[in-house]
Amino acid sequence: MVKALMVVLLVVIMAPLLGGLLTGIDRVLTARMQGRVGPPVLQPFYDVLKLLGKEALAANRRQVAWALGYLVLIIASLALFCLGGDLLIIVFTMAFAAGSFVLGGFSVRSPYSHIGSQRELLQMLAYEPVLILLALGVYLQTGSFMVKDLFHQSQPLLASMPLVFIALLIVLTIKIRKSPFDLATSHHGHQELVKGITTEYSGPYLALIEVTHWYELVLLLGLAAMFWTHPLGAGILLALAAFFIEMVIDNICARLTWNWMIKFTWTGGIILCLINLGVIWVLRAGGV
């Protein structure tokens, strides 16, 4: 119990530092890829600190409550993940968090945040099946939905679920709001005409959302690291590599429409998962 609390505390403190730093590195590397110098690595922290000091503007209380819900629920899923909890529950809690974000956007009668929310919903529709299938794949491979049981595996998950990993990369593109799938909103490194789902947030409330994105980034990279648990260092490298791939994709792609996104994920992503799970299932049924 005490140990669990310590882990949670560590997560709450360390994850945003890590996530903010990664975001900063992302911005610098992106700038370099575009032949620019880019901001300081600590730029995301400056941004959030500044936002914290700004005047609070909001439409109503529920808008703020849902944004807070987004933060708290993402922290909860990350904590569950770090405690080695049930993957399906982690995915469902993440869905609640994303839903909370969507409802925050819906809480104001504003055309821009509404369109953002609708698109975020479509993004959820696009990635949710892949995430659940990922959990199912982990179960088929290891016989357990628990993250902590992955550490008893001799063979990295990547060896048996390479296609699911590719599908996860697609999910990552959507979840960390990278082109071609940054439909609902993008990060502040992107210069936008209008910000989509976060349009009606400002000041400290926007800071809340930014910090949530940091937590979320760590959680998502954690999911990627899960594919190689022995040694964990390899998993971390894998996650960082995945993050780098996302950056490259972001810089070479234009934004696409939501129709395309749904088609792409529901055919490409889900079929990748299916083939992979099918192979595992057949191998297992064959007693290999």
Add this chain to the structure above:
Amino acid sequence: MELINKSRVKSPWLLHYDGSSCNGCDIEVLACLTPIYDVERFGIINTGNPKHADILLITGGVNKKAARVVKNLYEQMPEPKVVVAVGVCACSGGVFHDCYNILGGIDRVIPVDVYVPGCAARPEAIIDGVVRALQVLAAKTDKEAVV
């Protein structure tokens, strides 16, 4: 508090609005974002949303139609905020100052903190104007702290 004040200067987010410019200044503003000038070095971002912005950057003078818009945008920005008028049109109306529809410079509608002259204003001047604006911003917050 100290940390927040410091961050403020390091993370100016802009809202760029075209009052009724000839587009000359707008092109120069956008040029600031290109690799050559790369304003993101200073943490500057073009947000396109008053609710996220710290600095309102206006090109061109205001005409009767745009006056309401400028006021609205200004009011929707959270405090502390500053206004930069880019180009002579925005400063005083410029060559258009006695057009039938032009009210004059931006300061006819909202308080302006920094004037960047030039026709069109050069990117270096614009960046310099934003940096000045940051000083104003810092001064404003200091004053607030005293009050």
Add this chain to the structure above:
Amino acid sequence: MITGKYLVAVSIWLPVAAALLCWLGQSYSLRNIVSYLTGIILAVCALGLFLSGPFDYQPGEIWGLSWNTAISAADFALLALILYIGWRQRHKLIIILAAIQALLLICFDFGLGGSEIEPVPAFAVDHLAIIMALIINIVGSLICIYGVKYIAEHEEQHPVAKSRQPRFMFWLIIFLGAMNGLVFANNLYWMYFFWEVTTFCSFQLIGHDQSDEAIGNACRALWMNSLGGAAFALGLVILLRYGGGDYLSMQYLLSHHTAAGATGAILLAVSMLVLAGMTKSAQLPFQSWLLGAMVAPTPVSALLHSSTMVKAGVYLILRLAPVYAGTYLSSMTAIAGAFTFLAASVLAISQSNAKRVLAYSTVANLGLIIACAGINTPTAISAAIVLIIFHAVSKGLLFLCTGYVEHEIGSRDIEAMEGLADRLPAAATIFTIGIISMFLPPFGMLVGKWAAIESAAQLPLAAFLLVLASAVTALFWLKWLGRMLEGRPGAIAQREIMDSHYIASLGGLTAAAVLLSIFIGPVVNSMVTPAVTQYYFSPGLEANLETIAAGSGGLFSVWPLFILLALIAVAAGFLYQPRKVKNPPVYLCGENAGLPESTVFMTTGENMGEVKLSNYYFTGFLNEARWSRVVNRVGLIMILLLLGVTLW
């Protein structure tokens, strides 16, 4: 068990008496008192049953006749009535199906000499039946209380020459009695009788408004359920012919076929009963009767969807699950259920009528429950029971709230509900809780769905369908909720005055939805686990549900999440203090018109426009009529396959 006997008798007969009283009494205040009293007594009865635990009960004789004969007679009378209705409506299908049922019953009663071997006991109240009784008598009674007020308002809005309120309450309350009989019945022949009574009640209730549409839809409900009834009767005849009288006892069936799995004719009979359950639970391709049932006044929908009618179908399928465990019938049932879950969820996206969204969601969730029954592991069965409990509460709540809102704003369209959070804050809060409790953690439905997907891993096709469906569900719920939460910056919430009937029913169900979810551990331990271990003799319950039950032992327990949700609500109050936070107008590219309504903007010229928002319904792609045809065909193929694998 002396008290138990009385409790069963009261649960069945009290609604009959109360219904008659409502009908004969004709006065609003009488209906009012009767519904409250009946509700309280029934709830106490159900709790009493829960405390007393399982028992069997064989009623004695009535006026020298055996009850079995009385029920036979009542059966024929009911079929004659249905035949008469079919003839009056000139509805061939109803006539044919009723005639088939009558013929089957004649075979059953006279041709096979079955009535001499009467299975005992007639009633067997086991853990599952007790759970159902709790749902029927508590949720159902709350709906009846709500119904008294609702139907009075309904008649004010749609005046009729002679008040039909007494008639409405009659059928509404008697429904509860029939459902109680159905869940307690051990003798399948008796169950069939109650089954037919619920079909008939729903026919009467759906047709309540007497419009052409209402009568048409009522007839559709009648023929589809008669089809199920015919399958049920056929199942009975096969059981009697190939098994013998003993096989008509549910307990006998369960205890003689658990684990080993039934074979041959018995399995065929079971598949017939499963088919009957599927029609009653409005599974594809029979979903149209439930969607059509939406024309009825809302309490009817609430009753049909949450605690009665459709739950009878899943109850039967779930009851029989141990009998067909390990057969192809089981796998096929799982796949058919999962397919319904997916198809109905997808169709729900295209709907803007709140009641139709709820209806599709009911069909979908029943599909999920049936899929669990088909997966047929102890965990899956527990999941199914958990889903039945929580679905009843949340769906009842959502329907009642929709009805309330409909009377307040005059529309049941989701688009008309925009900004409800400021117009009817209490209703919007109830909706928020109701909707979240349908599909998000840490509420009971999600726990059920989670257990379902975990146990579905054994059956990849079903698992795959469940995964897709579960992703789709979030879409239609969230976009609906989004419409209601929307508001203008700084709008002040209006005061809302709710009638006491509505406060009692909506408040009761909201409290139930939240409290049951918080105390899901005890609920699972004291109700669900016994109901499962009862028939799955090796209680190989995978540890998962037990960890929830343990409360804090597992890594997922619902407590921390509930605490977090409470924390969010409180902290939001601190973060947003109305006096300190400014509410600037929404961003409209600076074109705000500067009016107090901050969403008015200047358009061309000096004209003003108001922001218009609407949800995506994808009606171009998700054309309901077209897709219904497609999924109905697939559904039909599934049903045929289901029967096919049994014969094979």
